[in-house]
Amino acid sequence: MEELFLKRFAEALEKEVGVKMEDDFREYEEWDSLSLLVILSMVDDEYGVNIDANHFAGMKTVKDIFEFIIKKSA
Amino acid sequence: MIFENIKIAGISAAVPRTVVNNLRDHAFVPLEEREKTVKLTGVEEYRKAADDQTTADLCEAAARALLKGLNVDPKTVDGLILVTMTPDYVAPSTACVLQAKLGLPLAAVTFDVNLGCSGYVYGLYIACSLIQGGSLKRVLLLAGDTQTKICYEQDKNTVFLLGDAGSATILESAPGSSSPIRMKFMTDGSKKDSLIVPAGGFRNPSNDKTRKIEKQPDGGTRSHEHLYLNGMEVFNFSITDVVSTIKEFIAEENIQVDGMDYLVLHQANKFMTDKIAKKLGFPADKVPYSLSKYGNTSSASIPLTMAHCFSKLGDKKDLRCLLSGFGVGLSWGVVDINLQSTRYLDVIEV
Numbered sequence: 001m002e003e004l005f006l007k008r009f010a011e012a013l014e015k016e017v018g019v020k021m022e023d024d025f026r027e028y029e030e031w032d033s034l035s036l037l038v039i040l041s042m043v044d045d046e047y048g049v050n051i052d053a054n055h056f057a058g059m060k061t062v063k064d065i066f067e068f069i070i071k072k073s074a
Numbered sequence: 075m076i077f078e079n080i081k082i083a084g085i086s087a088a089v090p091r092t093v094v095n096n097l098r099d100h101a102f103v104p105l106e107e108r109e110k111t112v113k114l115t116g117v118e119e120y121r122k123a124a125d126d127q128t129t130a131d132l133c134e135a136a137a138r139a140l141l142k143g144l145n146v147d148p149k150t151v152d153g154l155i156l157v158t159m160t161p162d163y164v165a166p167s168t169a170c171v172l173q174a175k176l177g178l179p180l181a182a183v184t185f186d187v188n189l190g191c192s193g194y195v196y197g198l199y200i201a202c203s204l205i206q207g208g209s210l211k212r213v214l215l216l217a218g219d220t221q222t223k224i225c226y227e228q229d230k231n232t233v234f235l236l237g238d239a240g241s242a243t244i245l246e247s248a249p250g251s252s253s254p255i256r257m258k259f260m261t262d263g264s265k266k267d268s269l270i271v272p273a274g275g276f277r278n279p280s281n282d283k284t285r286k287i288e289k290q291p292d293g294g295t296r297s298h299e300h301l302y303l304n305g306m307e308v309f310n311f312s313i314t315d316v317v318s319t320i321k322e323f324i325a326e327e328n329i330q331v332d333g334m335d336y337l338v339l340h341q342a343n344k345f346m347t348d349k350i351a352k353k354l355g356f357p358a359d360k361v362p363y364s365l366s367k368y369g370n371t372s373s374a375s376i377p378l379t380m381a382h383c384f385s386k387l388g389d390k391k392d393l394r395c396l397l398s399g400f401g402v403g404l405s406w407g408v409v410d411i412n413l414q415s416t417r418y419l420d421v422i423e424v
Binding site: 033038051 | 107110111114231292293304305306307309310313314345346349
């Protein structure tokens, strides 16, 4: 599940080198407001989870997003 | 809510001549980023009003063409509604200015409605209410905005999306018409801050501080008198609240998606509207677009899309459409309408 999530995350951002759980996603060179929408959309499509702005503001790493999805879909 | 014995006689739209091309212009953003934005939002270009060109000018052009195209005498129009969030004046209502310019009778019921992206469907609701309950026979509904005037030219959150346009729709009392028009509306003012021009009204009057252009916490550059758009909140709102309302409406009204000819969505951005259409089960060929050419044109986007796409359909006379507008307020609505013998004029440039 973790591996698939990382794969989907990297694909959404078109990041060929892949992503890691501990990455601070806001530090990615290509990260911008559009990337955010792409990730929100991927999470909604693949996991049926919506991340609201308040929760998102507190997220720093790829893992934070993954754990939010796990918590929401539990 | 349901309305009967009303028809839409015709729809027209007018856009400014000046073209802003998202790849060619906006050199303050690197080309690679511009390409990425265009790919995602679907907006290749849009129109920008001249400094001395207003919402009323665009709507007036659309209205004149429609009155002429339908051969309607302005003296027979007994209601005029202008939906806009970018009026010509703080006072009076811009609709009053247009009543005189278009030669409508003094007795015409005339007023402005301050709404943006949900404005067209609201306008249909008000026009239908005035005809069904208010004894009017023929209402001219104008919906338009010059949003480029409230966006800072280097705010990349808005400047790749929003364009200017005006539209005109004529609704008429049509006794014996067999197609009811159904609608549903929603408002969530608690989310007002996600799409707002914070200053320049009377809550936060204009002063040197509100006019100061600076880098804002979200990364955009603008003043407090420019439009702020919180992409994340508006995105979440659109794919959850708007989709749920339309789904509820479809269930409540027992609508068969397969029986619909088109889903005409407010042209927010293609990434978002494609997603809404997919969630509602509409195939891509039933979702017309005008945004690649005209961008997100606020209250004008639905009639502009219909004029742009339906004027090419030729003789296909009956179109069962689901229309949905959503945005600033936050405010949203959905309309189920069977357009019978409606005339669609080609988009006019002024």
